[in-house]
Amino acid sequence: MTDTPLKLFNSLTRQLEEFQPVHPGEARVYSCGPTVYNYPHIGNMRAYVFADVLGRTLSWKGYDLTHVINITDVGHLTDDADAGEDKMEKMAAQKAQSIWDIAKHYTEAYWADVKALNIREPAKWSVATDYIDEMLAFAKSIADRHCYELDGGLYFDVSTVADYGRLARAVTEEGEGRIETVEGKRNAADFAIWRKTPAGETRQMEWDSPWGRGAPGWHLECSVMGEKLLGFPFDIHTGGIDHREIHHPNEIAQNQAFCGCGSLDVATHSGAKIWMHNNFLVERSGKMSKSAGEFLRLQLLVDKGYHPLAYRMMCLQAHYRSELEFSWEGLGAALTRLKRIVMAVENIRNVAKLPEDNGPNLGELDASISNDLNTPEILTLLETWLKLDFIHEGHRWPAIQAADSILGLNLGGLTRADLRIRPNDARISEDEIEAELLRRKEARAAKDFATSDAIRDGLAEKGVEVMDGDPLGWEWKL
Numbered sequence: 146m147t148d149t150p151l152k153l154f155n156s157l158t159r160q161l162e163e164f165q166p167v168h169p170g171e172a173r174v175y176s177c178g179p180t181v182y183n184y185p186h187i188g189n190m191r192a193y194v195f196a197d198v199l200g201r202t203l204s205w206k207g208y209d210l211t212h213v214i215n216i217t218d219v220g221h222l223t224d225d226a227d228a229g230e231d232k233m234e235k236m237a238a239q240k241a242q243s244i245w246d247i248a249k250h251y252t253e254a255y256w257a258d259v260k261a262l263n264i265r266e267p268a269k270w271s272v273a274t275d276y277i278d279e280m281l282a283f284a285k286s287i288a289d290r291h292c293y294e295l296d297g298g299l300y301f302d303v304s305t306v307a308d309y310g311r312l313a314r315a316v317t318e319e320g321e322g323r324i325e326t327v328e329g330k331r332n333a334a335d336f337a338i339w340r341k342t343p344a345g346e347t348r349q350m351e352w353d354s355p356w357g358r359g360a361p362g363w364h365l366e367c368s369v370m371g372e373k374l375l376g377f378p379f380d381i382h383t384g385g386i387d388h389r390e391i392h393h394p395n396e397i398a399q400n401q402a403f404c405g406c407g408s409l410d411v412a413t414h415s416g417a418k419i420w421m422h423n424n425f426l427v428e429r430s431g432k433m434s435k436s437a438g439e440f441l442r443l444q445l446l447v448d449k450g451y452h453p454l455a456y457r458m459m460c461l462q463a464h465y466r467s468e469l470e471f472s473w474e475g476l477g478a479a480l481t482r483l484k485r486i487v488m489a490v491e492n493i494r495n496v497a498k499l500p501e502d503n504g505p506n507l508g509e510l511d512a513s514i515s516n517d518l519n520t521p522e523i524l525t526l527l528e529t530w531l532k533l534d535f536i537h538e539g540h541r542w543p544a545i546q547a548a549d550s551i552l553g554l555n556l557g558g559l560t561r562a563d564l565r566i567r568p569n570d571a572r573i574s575e576d577e578i579e580a581e582l583l584r585r586k587e588a589r590a591a592k593d594f595a596t597s598d599a600i601r602d603g604l605a606e607k608g609v610e611v612m613d614g615d616p617l618g619w620e621w622k623l
């Protein structure tokens with residue numbers, strides 16, 4: 146373990162709390178995963194970059210990490226608050242495909258983004274439909290004391306647990322307009338934990354239950370997989386800030402019921418000790434959302450010539466609890482910053498490590514990350530270390546590796562050339578550029594500066610910036 150106690154912001158108590166593992170030496174973390182009805186947008190991926198930094202931090206601080214991320218392939222409705230259609234069923238109907246094919250395709254697309262962003266694989270990807278039996282058992286165990294049946298299925302009565310909605314910032318009272326009314330609900334915030342297939346309808350995904358043939362509610366899934374795989378209470382539950390309002394309060398209510406106490410003692414009965422939420426990636430027009438038609442995928446960034454890790458850098462530059470506004474200029478600046486770091490690192494990482502240890506003090510790194518994951522501060526620290534040329538490279542490299550084991554920028558392997566991705570609409574090939582640069586070199590050798598300048602201007606017109614004095618020599622500047 147490192148020296149500084151790890152402090153994390155707990156959304157439930159609304160304060161910084163010291164991380165005290167439930168099981169000594171271990172850290173058990175559950176992150177709400179994607180609903181695989183569509184490609185993830187880069188805002189969704191911010192949630193996993195955040196969870197990854199958290200996991201890396203716990204590992205770096207010496208805890209034995211068990212991280213679970215679920216894959217939601219059933220139960221998430223188009224409206225978080227208990228209304229609308231199942232997102233998966235809706236997409237399958239639109240595309241006239243089986244839900245299983247849809248889920249497979251978009252799960253793989255999500256995993257590709259995870260890999261591209263250098264997000265570490267969790268110990269387990271738990272797929273919701275693999276846990277239907279466990280969901281039925283969980284629901285049965287709380288049904289008598291906490292639920293009631295309506296035509297639509299089995300509903301959870303939120304008045305049966307103490308302090309419902311404490312996590313949420315929004316008012317959960319009636320009249321707030323957030324929750325669709327369902328005939329017969331006892332409280333506006335009550336939600337379906339099992340949804341019956343309406344008479345005359347068929348669903349692709351449905352199972353038998355004591356409350357009729359149907360499908361589990363989305364909130365039930367996460368309660369069950371968290372309990373099953375990590376045990377209540379586990380250490381940390383993460384998700385995007387939208388989950389703080391409905392999904393997590395409902396998970397917590399179920400967990401309180403399951404514990405048989407109905408209380409909201411955070412350490413024992415909400416399911417997890419610490420609830421953490423990343424803020425949104427927003428566009429000028431508002432929250433990025435895939436339900437809203439057009440959206441930004443990681444692949445689009447790559448098509449335009451931005452390395453995926455430039456997006457990771459963009460996320461790291463902001464604290465996870467701050468809103469982050471996406472702009473192409475901001476992404477460009479993040480890429481430039483990453484390039485500068487990679488260029489400096491390339492000079493250092495091949496130098497052999499020296500035996501005695503008098504490199505930069507890791508105390509500052511520990512202090513920054515222990516202060517609720519202050520990644521912006523760590524980036525600055527890393528840049529300071531890269532500039533400390535009075536300390537031998539062989540001493541600096543281990544410290545830089547330590548910082549990168551938290552940041553996850555792959556500084557041990559990434560090269561400047563990797564970052565020079567050909568934009569899709571580039572009007573010139575890399576071979577042509579190299580040929581032009583060779584011509585230019587010859588012109589310069591012959592002191593024919595007019596030709597040399599003309600070649601440079603010609604390249605600039607095609608979106609290529611010639612950079613004299615730079616080891617790679619040129620850059621895309623579309």
Ligand SMILES: Nc1ncnc2c1ncn2[C@@H]1O[C@H](COP(=O)(O)OP(=O)(O)OP(=O)(O)O)[C@@H](O)[C@H]1O
Nearest residue numbers: 179180188189191192384385425426433434435436
């Ligand atoms: N703009 C955003 N910025 C950061 N995190 C986000 C953003 N939008 C969603 N998230 C988070 O991404 C994760 C995956 O969400 P999920 O796949 O369920 O998306 P969704 O809610 O269906 O998508 P959307 O709301 O974009 O239509 C969740 O933790 C969610 O809170």
Ligand SMILES: [Zn+2]
Nearest residue numbers: 177178367392
């Ligand atoms: Zn969840």
